[in-house]
Amino acid sequence: MSGPGRALHVADLDALDGTPVLDIKPYLREFAPQDEVWQAPWATNLMHQYY
Incomplete structure (x- = not known):
């Protein structure tokens, strides 16, 4: 639940956006x-232009 200060x-x-956060570490x-x-290698290719 969210509330004041949370x-x-x-x-x-x-x-x-709006995805519940279950755990922060x-x-x-x-x-x-x-x-x-x-x-x-396929993962590197996939992420090559991610940012």
């Missing part, structure tokens, strides 16, 4: 993959 303002969130480098991350 607003979260974010920038560059990849979500649809910070990004911590310690939880990121320690090894190099591999991605399929």
Whole structure:
């Protein structure tokens, strides 16, 4: 439920307007993959012009 004082303002969130937010967690480098991350070439092509 939303109410007074329960607003979260974010920038560059990849979500649809009005989508419920179920959980908010910070990004911590310690939880990121320690090894190099591999991605399929088709995904790179798909995201090439995303931004």
